[in-house]
Amino acid sequence: MLRLLLIVVALIAATLPGRAAEKVDLLLVLAADVSRSVDSTKFQLQRDGYAAAITDQRVLNAIMSGANSRIAICFVEWSGAGAQKVIIDWTIIDGPLAAQKFSDALIEAPRPFADRTSISGAIDFSMEMLARAPFEAPRRTIDISGDGTHNSGRGLLAAREDALAQGVTINGLVILSEQPLPWNPEHTHPAGGLAKYFENNVIGGPGAFVMVAENFESFGQALIAKLIAEIADVTAPSSTTGLAARH
Numbered sequence: 001m002l003r004l005l006l007i008v009v010a011l012i013a014a015t016l017p018g019r020a021a022e023k024v025d026l027l028l029v030l031a032a033d034v035s036r037s038v039d040s041t042k043f044q045l046q047r048d049g050y051a052a053a054i055t056d057q058r059v060l061n062a063i064m065s066g067a068n069s070r071i072a073i074c075f076v077e078w079s080g081a082g083a084q085k086v087i088i089d090w091t092i093i094d095g096p097l098a099a100q101k102f103s104d105a106l107i108e109a110p111r112p113f114a115d116r117t118s119i120s121g122a123i124d125f126s127m128e129m130l131a132r133a134p135f136e137a138p139r140r141t142i143d144i145s146g147d148g149t150h151n152s153g154r155g156l157l158a159a160r161e162d163a164l165a166q167g168v169t170i171n172g173l174v175i176l177s178e179q180p181l182p183w184n185p186e187h188t189h190p191a192g193g194l195a196k197y198f199e200n201n202v203i204g205g206p207g208a209f210v211m212v213a214e215n216f217e218s219f220g221q222a223l224i225a226k227l228i229a230e231i232a233d234v235t236a237p238s239s240t241t242g243l244a245a246r247h
Helices: 002-015 040-053 057-064 094-107 119-131 154-165 195-200 216-232
Strands: 029-035 070-080 084-093 140-146 169-175 208-212
Touching: 002 029, 029 040, 029 119, 029 195, 040 057, 040 094, 040 216, 057 094, 057 195, 070 094, 070 119, 084 119, 119 140, 119 154, 119 169, 154 169, 195 208, 195 216, 208 216
Parallel strands: 029 070, 029 140, 140 169, 169 208
Antiparallel strands: 070 084
């Protein structure tokens, strides 16, 4: 009898229309590099930069200017191949209160690891996050911030092309280092510069761009400008160093 009842319940549930996903203007994965080149001081500056940027009034104004006046974001930290962690899962930002809750949670979360630098792993993991997002949006963007070149995991170009094939835009925020790493100077200072490396190997999709933070101290301001450009779906400000686009 119980089995029959369960079957009937399942049949009724199958005939009911599914609940439509809540609409937002943008699905945005914030993917932050926490590899070994990011020491504890740099890590804290990066975290604080993200926490402050999401509550900045200019960013909130950009969010409110959209058709739905809200976006959905999640925050991921990544390092070597297989080293990716969701710090804050999908959250709707629709005003100061939601932004402040996101910011507070980010500040309180511990650092997950410090390994090598797998940008392909960050892209693949971000794609998994987008695939399971409980919201619907006309635009999907992965925001990769980092201070070095890819050196772990599957091919970076293959990961990028797989993401672009699904209509996802990948933007980059490069964090420059004053001094090369003693044990691997090309990691933070590749030939042609790190911004050019990101332009050639990381970013892609409609309107994709690279922005540059001259150092970790200036990261927060660069991030604010980048978030506004992403959220408002406009070209990044020309005053920002290292702007490049791929279509």
